[in-house]
Amino acid sequence: MLRLDQGEEWAFEELVRRTYGDLYGLAFRMTGNADDACDVVQDAYLRAYKSRDTFRGEATVTTWLYRIVANCASSHVSRRSRNRHQRLEDSTPVVDDRPSSDPETMADVALERRRLGAAMASLPPRLRMVVVLKDVYDLPHEAIAAELGITEAAAKVRLHRGRRKLRERLYGQRRQ
Amino acid sequence: MNRRCQATITALAELASEAAEVPNGVSAHVEECFRCRGELARHRKLLRRLRQLRECGLEPPPRLLDQLLENLSESPETASAVSGWWRRRVNYLLVAVAATGAAGTGAVLLVLRGRAGTRLAG
Numbered sequence A: 001m002l003r004l005d006q007g008e009e010w011a012f013e014e015l016v017r018r019t020y021g022d023l024y025g026l027a028f029r030m031t032g033n034a035d036d037a038c039d040v041v042q043d044a045y046l047r048a049y050k051s052r053d054t055f056r057g058e059a060t061v062t063t064w065l066y067r068i069v070a071n072c073a074s075s076h077v078s079r080r081s082r083n084r085h086q087r088l089e090d091s092t093p094v095v096d097d098r099p100s101s102d103p104e105t106m107a108d109v110a111l112e113r114r115r116l117g118a119a120m121a122s123l124p125p126r127l128r129m130v131v132v133l134k135d136v137y138d139l140p141h142e143a144i145a146a147e148l149g150i151t152e153a154a155a156k157v158r159l160h161r162g163r164r165k166l167r168e169r170l171y172g173q174r175r176q
Numbered sequence B: 001m002n003r004r005c006q007a008t009i010t011a012l013a014e015l016a017s018e019a020a021e022v023p024n025g026v027s028a029h030v031e032e033c034f035r036c037r038g039e040l041a042r043h044r045k046l047l048r049r050l051r052q053l054r055e056c057g058l059e060p061p062p063r064l065l066d067q068l069l070e071n072l073s074e075s076p077e078t079a080s081a082v083s084g085w086w087r088r089r090v091n092y093l094l095v096a097v098a099a100t101g102a103a104g105t106g107a108v109l110l111v112l113r114g115r116a117g118t119r120l121a122g
């Protein structure tokens, strides 16, 4: 894991080279498209450089950068939504015409990943961002809440709702 | 679905991770309920798949790194931190131009010098 110890020379360019692919993955999963992800990564590095003094040795650089990307992506998605006069909940769901099929039985792992990717993309951004940060990137609730500007309780509620929607879309609607 | 199953499914959605223990309050019901055992299995599978997503990297656009470094080199705040990148890139292009022969070299050099000059001066 990449670490920058305090007192070590700030090798910013090297940091960009070593982390941009990973940060792009996070930004893409949070924003749902490549153009926005590139903008978010760009913003994140600028912000990281400006606030490099806030990096504390106890966290890994990667975790520190994830938090900055989370914050930039959240602002980006909110701004985009406002610009389009669109509510965050209004994202168009990706239709899965095989709601009851069980991915475990599919031989094609790539197809299963695509289905999960499509299900993730179909989540409203405010739910998707929390699921990505917690269940994919393993950020603590406290960090997620801080970077998204919500309470920890709200982060947990969004996580559970996001997980439930994903389960319904991937494994079929349970009869209530 | 009865109320017990509904409460159980809500509790399962709050499992912290794939490996997390089923909460005490609902474990007995999960043991005896076929439907809730299925829910637990599906929930754990979902969490496992989500965690695996991080390992299967998304391919960034091929020009992203160059664009990032170029834009950072243009920003007054970060220019000094990535100026080495631009110098190396100019040197690389100059070598490449030299290797392609004399034809057109003068014109390309002029363009490169002009560009490097504006950036390095900033």
Ligand SMILES: [Zn+2]
Pocket (backbone or CB within 6 Å): B004, B005, B006, B008, B029, B033, B034, B035, B036
């Ligand atoms: Zn049950």
